[in-house]
Amino acid sequence: MPDKRDPSTRVSGGNDRIVVVGASAAGLTTVESLRRDGYAGRITLIGKESRLPYDRPPLSKQVLTGAWHPERTALRAPATYDQLDVDLLLGVPATGLDMSTQQVYLHGGERISYDKLVITTGVTPRRLTNVHHLAGVHVLRTLDDALALEAELRCEPKVVVIGAGFLGCEVAASARSLGLDVTLVDPLPVPMMRQFGLRLGQQVAELHRDHGVRLRIGTGVTRALGQQRVDSVELSDGSVIDADVVLVAIGSTPATEWLTASQLKLDDGLVCDSLCRAAPNIFAAGDVARWHNPRFDLSMRVEHRMNATEQAMAVASNLVGATTPFAPMPYFWTDQFDARIQAYGIFPSGCDMTITCGDSAERRFVAHFTHKARVVGVLGWNMPKKLREARNLITAPSS
Amino acid sequence: MRIDIDVDQCVGAGQCVLAAAQVFDQRDDDGIVVLLQDEPHSELREAVRQAALLCPTNAIRVHE
Numbered sequence: 001m002p003d004k005r006d007p008s009t010r011v012s013g014g015n016d017r018i019v020v021v022g023a024s025a026a027g028l029t030t031v032e033s034l035r036r037d038g039y040a041g042r043i044t045l046i047g048k049e050s051r052l053p054y055d056r057p058p059l060s061k062q063v064l065t066g067a068w069h070p071e072r073t074a075l076r077a078p079a080t081y082d083q084l085d086v087d088l089l090l091g092v093p094a095t096g097l098d099m100s101t102q103q104v105y106l107h108g109g110e111r112i113s114y115d116k117l118v119i120t121t122g123v124t125p126r127r128l129t130n131v132h133h134l135a136g137v138h139v140l141r142t143l144d145d146a147l148a149l150e151a152e153l154r155c156e157p158k159v160v161v162i163g164a165g166f167l168g169c170e171v172a173a174s175a176r177s178l179g180l181d182v183t184l185v186d187p188l189p190v191p192m193m194r195q196f197g198l199r200l201g202q203q204v205a206e207l208h209r210d211h212g213v214r215l216r217i218g219t220g221v222t223r224a225l226g227q228q229r230v231d232s233v234e235l236s237d238g239s240v241i242d243a244d245v246v247l248v249a250i251g252s253t254p255a256t257e258w259l260t261a262s263q264l265k266l267d268d269g270l271v272c273d274s275l276c277r278a279a280p281n282i283f284a285a286g287d288v289a290r291w292h293n294p295r296f297d298l299s300m301r302v303e304h305r306m307n308a309t310e311q312a313m314a315v316a317s318n319l320v321g322a323t324t325p326f327a328p329m330p331y332f333w334t335d336q337f338d339a340r341i342q343a344y345g346i347f348p349s350g351c352d353m354t355i356t357c358g359d360s361a362e363r364r365f366v367a368h369f370t371h372k373a374r375v376v377g378v379l380g381w382n383m384p385k386k387l388r389e390a391r392n393l394i395t396a397p398s399s
Numbered sequence: 400m401r402i403d404i405d406v407d408q409c410v411g412a413g414q415c416v417l418a419a420a421q422v423f424d425q426r427d428d429d430g431i432v433v434l435l436q437d438e439p440h441s442e443l444r445e446a447v448r449q450a451a452l453l454c455p456t457n458a459i460r461v462h463e
Contacts, residue, residue: 313452333411333455382429
């Protein structure tokens with residue numbers, strides 16, 4: 001709900017005010033953690049979407065299949081925001097930042113003053129050229145995106161998913177579980193290759209093939225064909241496949257356009273130190289933040305749900321006086337058909353995968369990923385408890 | 400302090416066990432949360448709150 005007070009009171013309202021730009025998981029967790037850590041000053045949470053904060057992982061699964069009513073994705077009940085005593089400014093994108101006057105510019109011209117600023121603006125889906133001009137071509141980031149795609153899936157379309165990463169694989173599985181004709185396209189030789197390498201990718205390919213997903217891997221997409229609405233997709237090998245609905249899931253870029261004119265350093269994300277600090281009074285958390293993770297001595301940007309929570313908690317604590325480096329063990333999961341794949345750690349390209357528990361043929365196993373003779377990541381396929389126990393084996397890569 | 404868990408919401412991330420192993424466990428087969436005690440002693444309060452905050456699917460509700 002928009003703040004109804006006179007805007008002029010806001011511009012001058014600089015008395016111990018924390019402004020959080022980005023009202024999704026990381027933004028909400030920042031607010032909650034600040035209150036939990038005892039911060040009693042004013043907090044303003046600004047969001048581009050007009051909805052109250054909601055959870056994104058169910059969008060490609062439970063929301064897309066219609067198993068969940070969209071309201072179930074709400075991260076908190078509406079009354080919680082009153083209890084948190086937070087000013088909500090929803091449906092208003094931030095358009096700029098002036099660090100010298102400590103003001104955030106909003107769409108419509110309003111300016112919001114801050115003493116401390118937290119940037120949690122997330123990411124934006126990447127788009128292909130020659131594809132998005134036709135109706136029936138989708139991206140999936142927001143709840144509205146998911147509902148639009150879900151409505152189309154109800155008409156029993158032929159579905160083409162472009163991009164076999166986390167999101168593309170999940171959507172292919174969801175659409176196939178609805179009984180739809182699904183083709184998954186990716187230029188790399190196996191799905192999820194970028195994330196986990198060739199061997200694990202072969203397992204994912206088998207999983208999808210066994211469930212009836214058509215895989216067109218090792219080939220890219222040149223363009224979408226159709227009049228006003230898509231009817232087919234042309235692949236880079238010259239072949240054409242029928243498509244009533246297309247999802248483009250080829251990754252995301254950090255939502256930092258609004259910071260381009262600021263002095264903040266942008267480099268595939270908002271660059272922060274190990275405290276998640278981009279400037280003396282400016283912090284970042286979640287998908288948008290690139291920070292130095294001392295646990296692995298690496299510059300990282302993590303687009304996973306768990307990181308949004310953990311990083312926001314760390315930022316809140318550092319906002320109110322702590323100086324604790326954020327050194328998490330990354331955790332992520334994906335659900336595709338009957339496979340629950342979970343992982344801890346990092347998975348640099350070229351690392352070796354060894355199954356240490358269970359059996360890949362039975363699709364129940366834990367694998368260790370080693371790099372320079374150290375375990376840097378562990379992955380479990382339908383073995384959550386054993387995976388958690390394997391987490392302690394992860395050590396930093398030797399430099 | 401009383402704890403409710405929503406097993407339909409749980410994805411078996413196990414973050415609750417990492418935060419408060421005396422209160423939470425996971426089923427062996429699918430990793431879904433198992434509540435070992437639903438009214439834990441007050442000295443576990445911080446750990447349980449942490450578990451609820453960390454849960455990536457909001458499957459843990461804490462009533463105080």
